[in-house]
Amino acid sequence: MADPTAPERRSPLAHRSPIAAERDAVRLAEIPFLTKHILRVDPEIGAAAVKSALGLDLPQEPLTSSRSNETACLWLGPDEWMIVGQDNGAAGLAKELAQEHFQLTDVSDYYTEVEVSGPRAREALMKLTTLDIHPRAFQAGQVAGSLFGHANAWLWLTGESDDDGPTFRLIVRWSMADYLWCLLAECGREWGMPEEQPVAGEALLQASAQSL
Amino acid sequence: MFVIKCPNCGERDLSEFSYGGEAHISRPEWRDEMSDTEWAEFVFMRTNPKGVFAERWNHAAGCRRWFNMLRNTATDDILAVYGMGEEPPEVTANLPATPSGEAAIGSGNDEAKVIDAGDAADGGGGA
Numbered sequence: 001m002a003d004p005t006a007p008e009r010r011s012p013l014a015h016r017s018p019i020a021a022e023r024d025a026v027r028l029a030e031i032p033f034l035t036k037h038i039l040r041v042d043p044e045i046g047a048a049a050v051k052s053a054l055g056l057d058l059p060q061e062p063l064t065s066s067r068s069n070e071t072a073c074l075w076l077g078p079d080e081w082m083i084v085g086q087d088n089g090a091a092g093l094a095k096e097l098a099q100e101h102f103q104l105t106d107v108s109d110y111y112t113e114v115e116v117s118g119p120r121a122r123e124a125l126m127k128l129t130t131l132d133i134h135p136r137a138f139q140a141g142q143v144a145g146s147l148f149g150h151a152n153a154w155l156w157l158t159g160e161s162d163d164d165g166p167t168f169r170l171i172v173r174w175s176m177a178d179y180l181w182c183l184l185a186e187c188g189r190e191w192g193m194p195e196e197q198p199v200a201g202e203a204l205l206q207a208s209a210q211s212l
Numbered sequence: 213m214f215v216i217k218c219p220n221c222g223e224r225d226l227s228e229f230s231y232g233g234e235a236h237i238s239r240p241e242w243r244d245e246m247s248d249t250e251w252a253e254f255v256f257m258r259t260n261p262k263g264v265f266a267e268r269w270n271h272a273a274g275c276r277r278w279f280n281m282l283r284n285t286a287t288d289d290i291l292a293v294y295g296m297g298e299e300p301p302e303v304t305a306n307l308p309a310t311p312s313g314e315a316a317i318g319s320g321n322d323e324a325k326v327i328d329a330g331d332a333a334d335g336g337g338g339a
Contacts, residue, residue: 062220062221062222063221063222076275076276077220077275077276077277078220078275078277080275130224130225130227130228131224132223144221144274145221145228145273145274145275145276146224146228146273146274147227147228147273152273
């Protein structure tokens with residue numbers, strides 16, 4: 001039996017299980033525990049290091065990203081990127097940049113990712129944000145920071161297929177994750193998404209303890 | 213509702229931005245003797261024009277970078293967006309005359325509003 005006093009790793013949406021609207025028009029799921037690092041460096045110095053350590057091009061165009069297998073590099077600002085993946089190779093990158101002026105911060109536990117997918121995912125998200133996410137303005141690989149309801153989040157369009165629609169990821173602060181989850185469920189109500197009630201405080205602790 | 217063109221992210225809604233007050237105000241060079249008037253000028257005194265105004269904005273929900281903007285406070289037209297540390301570009305603004313024929317700068321009774329910086333320091337009772 002597991003040691004009851006041992007700390008448990010618990011994602012911010014551990015008390016939620018994936019939900020979907022009728023005929024999978026919109027689906028919601030948390031992608032917990034991805035390793036995330038924020039890299040801040042002069043792009044000219046960073047590009048070579050990211051290339052050799054991660055095998056990725058450092059995206060220098062605003063609102064773009066680069067990706068290979070499970071590791072991705074997202075543009076957040078002119079000298080700021082997020083490196084995200086299961087094992088994102090940040091240790092190698094830090095070694096590569098050791099002689100340079102840079103900052104690499106582990107933010108894995110600051111953020112979680114919520115995946116919004118399905119043929120109606122675009123329409124559902126359009127209800128939440130002022131960002132222009134029409135296909136002509138927001139294409140696969142693009143990343144944009146914006147407001148979703150009251151929550152600050154980065155929206156990343158990881159891919160798009162003709163029959164299953166777009167797959168978005170919302171990278172959101174831990175503390176805003178449950179709020180955003182409920183709001184996204186509300187946006188999907190039009191297509192039959194189940195209602196989700198916000199859980200906070202003591203109830204949240206109990207709910208996530210039960211989910212283990 | 214405003215749409216502001218962030219130099220990095222492009223056109224975004226006003227709700228993503230936060231306002232940073234008047235632009236191009238630099239901290240005075242430190243000297244041993246500095247008067248309250250001089251500090252007050254830097255800390256408190258801002259122009260409040262009716263017309264072209266240079267101001268700072270931060271794209272708080274997006275790239276979180278600062279930039280400068282020229283805005284016509286009379287019409288809320290955004291006349292130019294330029295980077296930090298850059299000089300404001302030349303612009304032409306539409307300055308509508310008001311029914312009462314106020315001056316382009318300020319409004320109301322300008323005569324009563326003019327404050328001499330020296331008077332303000334004497335009467336301020338500052339520390």
